[in-house]
Amino acid sequence: MAVNSEATIKAKIREYLDLTLPECYVPELGDQKQGKVRSIYFSGPNVVMVTNDRVSAFDYILPNLIPFKGQVLNMISEWAFSQTKDIIPNALIENVDASVVVQKKMKNLNVELIVRGYLWGSMAAAYEKGDREFCGLKLPEGLIRFQKLDKPIFTPTTKAEVGHDENMSMEDMEKLLGKELAQKAMDAAMKLFQRGTELMKKRGLILLDTKYEFGVDEKGVIHVIDEVNTPDSSRMCTIEEYEAKYPKIAAEMKKGEYKTVTDLLKAKPELKMKEFSKQYVRDALLDMGFDPTKDKSAPKLSDEQVVECAFRYMKIYETVTGNSFEFPPKMAPEKRIISNLQKAGMIRGCLAIILDADQSQADSIKKELSKFKIPSQTATLPKDAAAADKLIAEYNKSTEPLILVQCSDTQQGSPDEVRRSNYICILSCDQMQINVSDNIWKLILFRQNVALNSMSTLGLERSPEGRSTVEGRPVRAAVQVFLRNGVLQLLPQRVLQQYIDFEKQGQYSACIKLLESATPGSLNVLSPASMVSGKPLLVETVLQLIVGYSGLCLKNQQGAIAVKLITQVLDNMSLSLRDLHPGHRTVLEAGSADTALSVCYYMPNDVTLADRSQSFFQQASERYLRLGHINRYCKCCLRAAAVLHLQGSKSEAEYYTQQALNKLSDAPVSSLLAVCYHNLAVHTAVQHRIADAVAHVRCPSLVVTVHSTVLA
Numbered sequence: 001m002a003v004n005s006e007a008t009i010k011a012k013i014r015e016y017l018d019l020t021l022p023e024c025y026v027p028e029l030g031d032q033k034q035g036k037v038r039s040i041y042f043s044g045p046n047v048v049m050v051t052n053d054r055v056s057a058f059d060y061i062l063p064n065l066i067p068f069k070g071q072v073l074n075m076i077s078e079w080a081f082s083q084t085k086d087i088i089p090n091a092l093i094e095n096v097d098a099s100v101v102v103q104k105k106m107k108n109l110n111v112e113l114i115v116r117g118y119l120w121g122s123m124a125a126a127y128e129k130g131d132r133e134f135c136g137l138k139l140p141e142g143l144i145r146f147q148k149l150d151k152p153i154f155t156p157t158t159k160a161e162v163g164h165d166e167n168m169s170m171e172d173m174e175k176l177l178g179k180e181l182a183q184k185a186m187d188a189a190m191k192l193f194q195r196g197t198e199l200m201k202k203r204g205l206i207l208l209d210t211k212y213e214f215g216v217d218e219k220g221v222i223h224v225i226d227e228v229n230t231p232d233s234s235r236m237c238t239i240e241e242y243e244a245k246y247p248k249i250a251a252e253m254k255k256g257e258y259k260t261v262t263d264l265l266k267a268k269p270e271l272k273m274k275e276f277s278k279q280y281v282r283d284a285l286l287d288m289g290f291d292p293t294k295d296k297s298a299p300k301l302s303d304e305q306v307v308e309c310a311f312r313y314m315k316i317y318e319t320v321t322g323n324s325f326e327f328p329p330k331m332a333p334e335k336r337i338i339s340n341l342q343k344a345g346m347i348r349g350c351l352a353i354i355l356d357a358d359q360s361q362a363d364s365i366k367k368e369l370s371k372f373k374i375p376s377q378t379a380t381l382p383k384d385a386a387a388a389d390k391l392i393a394e395y396n397k398s399t400e401p402l403i404l405v406q407c408s409d410t411q412q413g414s415p416d417e418v419r420r421s422n423y424i425c426i427l428s429c430d431q432m433q434i435n436v437s438d439n440i441w442k443l444i445l446f447r448q449n450v451a452l453n454s455m456s457t458l459g460l461e462r463s464p465e466g467r468s469t470v471e472g473r474p475v476r477a478a479v480q481v482f483l484r485n486g487v488l489q490l491l492p493q494r495v496l497q498q499y500i501d502f503e504k505q506g507q508y509s510a511c512i513k514l515l516e517s518a519t520p521g522s523l524n525v526l527s528p529a530s531m532v533s534g535k536p537l538l539v540e541t542v543l544q545l546i547v548g549y550s551g552l553c554l555k556n557q558q559g560a561i562a563v564k565l566i567t568q569v570l571d572n573m574s575l576s577l578r579d580l581h582p583g584h585r586t587v588l589e590a591g592s593a594d595t596a597l598s599v600c601y602y603m604p605n606d607v608t609l610a611d612r613s614q615s616f617f618q619q620a621s622e623r624y625l626r627l628g629h630i631n632r633y634c635k636c637c638l639r640a641a642a643v644l645h646l647q648g649s650k651s652e653a654e655y656y657t658q659q660a661l662n663k664l665s666d667a668p669v670s671s672l673l674a675v676c677y678h679n680l681a682v683h684t685a686v687q688h689r690i691a692d693a694v695a696h697v698r699c700p701s702l703v704v705t706v707h708s709t710v711l712a
Helices: 006-014 069-084 121-128 170-177 179-202 239-254 261-267 279-287 303-321 333-343 359-370 385-395 415-419 476-488 493-504 508-517 536-555 559-576 582-602 607-627 630-646 650-663 671-686 690-711
Strands: 031-034 038-043 046-051 054-057 060-065 092-097 100-104 111-118 148-154 205-212 214-216 222-224 234-238 351-355 376-379 402-407 424-426 460-462 468-470
Touching: 006 303, 046 069, 054 279, 060 303, 069 092, 069 100, 069 179, 069 303, 092 333, 100 333, 111 170, 111 179, 121 261, 148 179, 170 179, 179 205, 179 214, 179 222, 205 239, 234 239, 239 261, 279 303, 351 359, 359 376, 476 493, 493 508, 508 536, 508 559, 536 559, 536 582, 559 582, 559 607, 582 607, 582 630, 607 630, 630 650, 630 671, 650 671, 671 690
Parallel strands: 351 376, 351 402
Antiparallel strands: 031 038, 038 046, 046 100, 054 060, 092 100, 111 148, 111 205, 205 234, 214 222, 402 424, 460 468
16 A cells, blocks of 8 residues: 555556455355355365455445455455464465365354454443443443453354344353353453454554454364454554544543533544444445434445445555555456366366256266266255246356256156156257267256246257257356366366466467367367367367357457457368267357357458358358257348348348248247347338338337237
8 A cells, every 4th residue: 555545546446346256156165155245165174265245234235345355354364363373273274266265164153252442333332322231241430432441351242144143241151152162262362352452553553342253173172263353353443543533532521511422423523533344334324324223225335435445445454464455357256266266176167966866867977977077966956846946046146157967757748747757858058969978968057147947837849869858048158168167177287377378368369279289189170180089079169169269359359360260160160070969060050150140240341251141141040940940040040131231231131031030920929029020120211111110110019018918
């Protein structure tokens, strides 16, 4: 903070307002317990805690996320653990990410061990109302808010999962834990507070009060297991602030004009102490009119309040530790966490959930999945539709891609019959299919905030092989993550970091070139002559990854590279896909040509590409029809029409749109049907056929109305 001004730091924080961590659900880590501001996983002998950027105040979770909040708390705790391990051992094993802490599994005492050195916070508010006894201790008369106590006091509370913690006396704690353990816990808490007071004083700070959490290991040895002297677990202020304001407050109170310090501060707010704690958040909420005793939810802070809060967290970190806060790379925190967990060897980055399998089935499936380095867990899919939806909604929060494998014993029939059959149905959200074995033949990949249809109401289709399948909704982002993870595992260590660096810089062509270094053999499908043979899954994975990279190039304003990549894919595809199952090859060829059509739309000035747009449409549409993918065929028609419209061929654009509409004439009403009518209205309007345009405009209104009625 000494190098850059406060204004400069806050301007930098504003750049990260959209790069916060609301939650990071990683089911691969094990069973989860969701805390107020942490996701806690019980993984073998360890506990993995992912601290998010949520903030709680008055026992309410705020709508806002505070950038770097979770990161700062972990960093302060790690520092404090190193300063206090001579007093009491701690459970910390390592911090594998700024937001992820790995600890030894302990039996939590389930007590908040609070030590107070000053009359502050909730205790001061209760004292001003007339209370004198706290947790079995009696405070003397004549104290005022902010006054230093003669000696620190121990005021434990229960640890509530939700709602308010309740005060406990030392006797209550002894009944809960046993006299010996309760005494050890109190002694350790008082010593930690004393050490914290000494450390803070060296940094120009006063540790006003704090809380600790302890646990015991399998031998009964007590450990500190949670934050130590962080802004979320403590109150602090600067010595300068206290020495400047407290004497003035004490002098004012001696005059007898104000009954309490709270009354004084209402009249003279300039005397209010500026804390390094969550008190800023509490005060901001109160200033906005929030009443924690009546309101059911906390209001949303402004961006400036969020920036101020983040700044205070960062400042206390630097002040307490003496270290400079380093802004992390600008990337989504959940992606960074998944990447670091993979580097630490704690996850693979993709998980298979096996539903409704008996032990022999599950073992067989796990064995096949392990060949592709895909870890798996078993689960039971409830028969009740609502319960099934709830289970899917829970998995749908996953930050990493999931594969959902469901066992069934019939090849066709109702969705419920398929759910009960012996065949392995992997519910599919995308075209990609993997020949893991004869029994595993479809994938589901989904991510947070992507809704899936109810398990009991999903419709049945036929795969290219003729088997019954259950289709969901496509989620390209999750597929891209899955494909990338698979490729990274194949790269030699010597080029892995270089590949990642090229990716960060958007040099996707260089990434693809490095695939020639992958083992076993080259995986560069753009150089099929030297490509590894007999590995259709690998080839399919890399090809889809490259298609995805072309889309990223468009997003990153690298249109020329996108054009080069997609045309190279199409030019080499017939040779690259030589070992694939015909059904898979057809799907990939259709998708790649369709992607090329999209690139044509975003690169209308590329003459070479424009000349091939008709060929791309013919390749994609012919294959979609062969596969029976009517909706994808219609969307392909609409893309071709959009390209033709940009090229000035308005009548041809109208023709292709009409082709899509013809295919949907006997289909149920849908939003796609409405889009067709809307696009026809546009194409006819630009040709000055106003009557036709008006007629087409009326049709989608009817379609949307009917569709809404059907949905209702």
